[in-house]
Amino acid sequence: MSDYTYFEDFVVGSKLETPPLTVTEADIINFATQFDPQPMHTNPAAAEQITGGLIASGWHTASLTMKLLITGRQYNPAPGTVGLGFESLKWLKPVRPGDTLRLQLELLAVRNSESKPGWGIITNRFTTLNQHGEPVQTMVSSAIVPKRNK
Amino acid sequence: MSDYTYFEDFVVGSKLETPPLTVTEADIINFATQFDPQPMHTNPAAAEQITGGLIASGWHTASLTMKLLITGRQYNPAPGTVGLGFESLKWLKPVRPGDTLRLQLELLAVRNSESKPGWGIITNRFTTLNQHGEPVQTMVSSAIVPKRNK
Numbered sequence: 001m002s003d004y005t006y007f008e009d010f011v012v013g014s015k016l017e018t019p020p021l022t023v024t025e026a027d028i029i030n031f032a033t034q035f036d037p038q039p040m041h042t043n044p045a046a047a048e049q050i051t052g053g054l055i056a057s058g059w060h061t062a063s064l065t066m067k068l069l070i071t072g073r074q075y076n077p078a079p080g081t082v083g084l085g086f087e088s089l090k091w092l093k094p095v096r097p098g099d100t101l102r103l104q105l106e107l108l109a110v111r112n113s114e115s116k117p118g119w120g121i122i123t124n125r126f127t128t129l130n131q132h133g134e135p136v137q138t139m140v141s142s143a144i145v146p147k148r149n150k
Numbered sequence: 151m152s153d154y155t156y157f158e159d160f161v162v163g164s165k166l167e168t169p170p171l172t173v174t175e176a177d178i179i180n181f182a183t184q185f186d187p188q189p190m191h192t193n194p195a196a197a198e199q200i201t202g203g204l205i206a207s208g209w210h211t212a213s214l215t216m217k218l219l220i221t222g223r224q225y226n227p228a229p230g231t232v233g234l235g236f237e238s239l240k241w242l243k244p245v246r247p248g249d250t251l252r253l254q255l256e257l258l259a260v261r262n263s264e265s266k267p268g269w270g271i272i273t274n275r276f277t278t279l280n281q282h283g284e285p286v287q288t289m290v291s292s293a294i295v296p297k298r299n300k
Contacts, residue, residue, distance in 0.1 A: 031213075034213075034217070035213040035214065035216050035217045036213070036216045036217065036220055037217075037220055037221065038220060038227075040232075049229070050229045050230065051232075057216065058233050058235075059209070059212055059213045059216045062209055062212065063181075063184075063185040063186070063209045063210075063213060064185065066185050066186045066207070066209045067184070067185045067186065067187075070186055070187055070188060071187065077188070079199070079200045080200065080201075082190075082201075083208050083241065084240065084241065085208070085238070085239045085240035085241050085289075086236075086239050087237060087238060087239075088235070088236075088237060089235045089236040089237075089239065090234065090235035091233065091234065091235050139235075
């Protein structure tokens with residue numbers, strides 16, 4: 001039996017939550033310096049004036065959400081599984097140094113791919129929470145997944 | 151006169167394109183090792199079998215799109231300007247080592263904020279192109295921006 005997760009393994013309505021990870025000030029500055037060099041993300045003193053202290057780039061939060069997805073659960077996607085994009089990504093609250101994030105996933109839909117026989121599309125709601133249980137980011141995301149039995 | 155860009159400076163229908171940036175194999179592996187550790191993004195030999203060679207994490211493409219936005223144009227957002235999230239992000243083609251990306255922006259809408267007097271919401275279509283002029287990522291994104299004259 002394969003260890004991989006195939007289309008047939010996804011059950012609509014199933015939920016899971018990952019273990020947490022903590023974001024440091026250095027993490028926030030390092031990401032933003034590379035990808036989103038704005039003072040509110042890179043300069044603690046300037047950020048104090050703008051946003052009451054350093055806040056993470058939204059793309060950092062999104063990337064950490066991907067990290068939680070990939071590293072935070074028993075999940076070994078079948079080769080070829082790939083994200084197609086997302087709908088309705090919202091950043092609801094700032095992520096600040098020392099915040100601890102975890103990801104809740106709810107499988108909203110599974111359907112056959114119309115263009116690619118032997119494959120299916122899964123759609124999940126992603127909710128990234130902080131240590132207070134507050135959503136910091138939500139999105140709905142789809143991926144294409146191979147079927148075990150083609 | 152302020153150097154900052156305020157709500158009043160945004161004109162619906164305006165378009166711009168950033169200078170390009172090139173993505174290296176090391177960039178792709180470095181990002182994915184941190185945020186999206188899957189073989190198609192981190193292991194060239196394994197990726198050869200899965201995706202015909204290494205491909206960038208979609209979140210890397212999204213983060214590079216932010217980098218193009220922030221560093222690739224004359225743009226000095228007024229303090230407080232912050233992205234609210236995104237609709238309809240699609241990854242249309244893989245980004246591979248050596249690809250050169252640029253960003254086209256089209257301002258789709260401007261409106262007053264209903265909840266925050268003195269502020270407005272701008273909505274842009276983001277199209278990230280490769281060196282062949284092919285879109286690799288599209289999305290529609292909104293940000294809240296302060297008005298110059300409150």
